[in-house]
Amino acid sequence: MARKSITGLSQRKGIWHIDKKINGERLYESTGTGDREEAERYLIFRLEQIRQQKVYGVKKVRTWREAATRFLLEFKDQPSIKLSAHHLSQLDAFIGDMPLTHIDDQALVPFIKDRLATKKLEGGKVKKGVSNRTVNISIERVVRVLSLCARKWRDDERRPWLDSVPMLTKLEEKKSSRKPYPMSWPEQSILFGELPAHLQTMALFKVNTGTREQEVCKLRWDWEIAVPELGTSVFLIPADFGGRHERSGVKNGDERLVVLNSVARSIIEKQRGISKEWVFPHNGTAMHRMNDSAWKKARVRAAKLWQEENLRPAHPGYASIRIHDLKHTFGRRLRAAGVSEEDRKALLGHKNGSITSHYSGAELGHLIEAANMVSATDSRGPVLTILKRKQA
Numbered sequence: 281m282a283r284k285s286i287t288g289l290s291q292r293k294g295i296w297h298i299d300k301k302i303n304g305e306r307l308y309e310s311t312g313t314g315d316r317e318e319a320e321r322y323l324i325f326r327l328e329q330i331r332q333q334k335v336y337g338v339k340k341v342r343t344w345r346e347a348a349t350r351f352l353l354e355f356k357d358q359p360s361i362k363l364s365a366h367h368l369s370q371l372d373a374f375i376g377d378m379p380l381t382h383i384d385d386q387a388l389v390p391f392i393k394d395r396l397a398t399k400k401l402e403g404g405k406v407k408k409g410v411s412n413r414t415v416n417i418s419i420e421r422v423v424r425v426l427s428l429c430a431r432k433w434r435d436d437e438r439r440p441w442l443d444s445v446p447m448l449t450k451l452e453e454k455k456s457s458r459k460p461y462p463m464s465w466p467e468q469s470i471l472f473g474e475l476p477a478h479l480q481t482m483a484l485f486k487v488n489t490g491t492r493e494q495e496v497c498k499l500r501w502d503w504e505i506a507v508p509e510l511g512t513s514v515f516l517i518p519a520d521f522g523g524r525h526e527r528s529g530v531k532n533g534d535e536r537l538v539v540l541n542s543v544a545r546s547i548i549e550k551q552r553g554i555s556k557e558w559v560f561p562h563n564g565t566a567m568h569r570m571n572d573s574a575w576k577k578a579r580v581r582a583a584k585l586w587q588e589e590n591l592r593p594a595h596p597g598y599a600s601i602r603i604h605d606l607k608h609t610f611g612r613r614l615r616a617a618g619v620s621e622e623d624r625k626a627l628l629g630h631k632n633g634s635i636t637s638h639y640s641g642a643e644l645g646h647l648i649e650a651a652n653m654v655s656a657t658d659s660r661g662p663v664l665t666i667l668k669r670k671q672a
């Protein structure tokens with residue numbers, strides 16, 4: 281007599297999947313195997329699990345996908361939810377069907393290897409693996425979700441989804457992370473000379489104000505506040521400023537005071553009248569980011585020019601200069617000029633306990649004076665010596 285096969289199994293891309301209704305509830309998951317008999321054994325095992333849950337109250341074993349889905353729904357209004365969804369979607373391909381009880385360092389090894397690996401794309405292009413820091417952000421999301429499973433989420437019997445949170449090991453970041461690179465004045469001159477006009481203006485403003493990339497891209501005229509007693513103005517970026525992603529806010533959650541030195545002030549005056557809304561519009565609207573292909577091509581040309589002029593290779597940090605390095609450059613120049621740490625924090629928008637919108641005219645005048653100590657556009661500014669190891 282022929283053996284009767286179990287219903288509720290279908291094959292997709294060589295893997296058997298379960299799609300079966302049991303007592304009105306749908307069981308829909310992968311068996312993780314392409315072998316029919318093994319898939320049937322797994323289905324029988326899952327059916328027995330469900331029976332024990334119904335009859336004896338045995339705790340249901342949840343999958344990672346269930347937990348990740350609940351996290352995304354429960355925290356959908358979080359400012360960082362889009363970033364979380366991005367990392368969770370990448371994890372899903374590796375541990376989506378895995379029981380929460382099975383998630384540990386070993387379970388994450390295939391995911392980590394895949395993210396770090398350099399891959400060849402169609403057309404001969406090569407995609408480099410991500411940094412250790414990027415992988416660690418994903419691991420941090422795993423810890424966050426598992427912590428909720430153990431400490432907050434409960435089943436119908438008030439039992440936690442997970443009994444305990446495993447200790448997950450993160451990757452070493454110090455050796456792989458790229459250190460900030462503050463430019464010298466000659467390096468700035470070469471790089472800015474290679475930038476297209478709109479990026480050159482934005483970069484010059486950024487290196488003279490210490491603003492973040494999105495604070496420059498989305499700077500609005502209605503954030504400008506006149507300071508009549510000083511004959512100038514400042515910008516006050518609201519704490520709920522969205523940046524690149526809606527609801528992302530100013531980084532430290534406070535209003536961000538932008539003080540204008542003489543260079544930044546001249547740039548602002550030149551931008552007036554171009555747009556009623558945006559200070560630095562491009563093609564009629566605000567730019568999404570400064571770190572685009574034009575920036576990346578310009579830094580390659582700048583590194584080549586540096587080598588030609590100085591008869592030695594440019595520093596790797598300069599050859600891969602980032603937008604955020606302009607903020608570091610501003611900070612280092614302030615320090616080199618002898619500006620106090622408290623004033624540097626205020627000028628860089630770092631949290632220091634003060635309420636930026638309550639600065640007096642005298643205090644603003646003091647900050648403008650400090651910012652003007654690094655307002656040169658060439659080597660006449662304060663000397664900035666960067667200690668660099670010799671390249672092997």
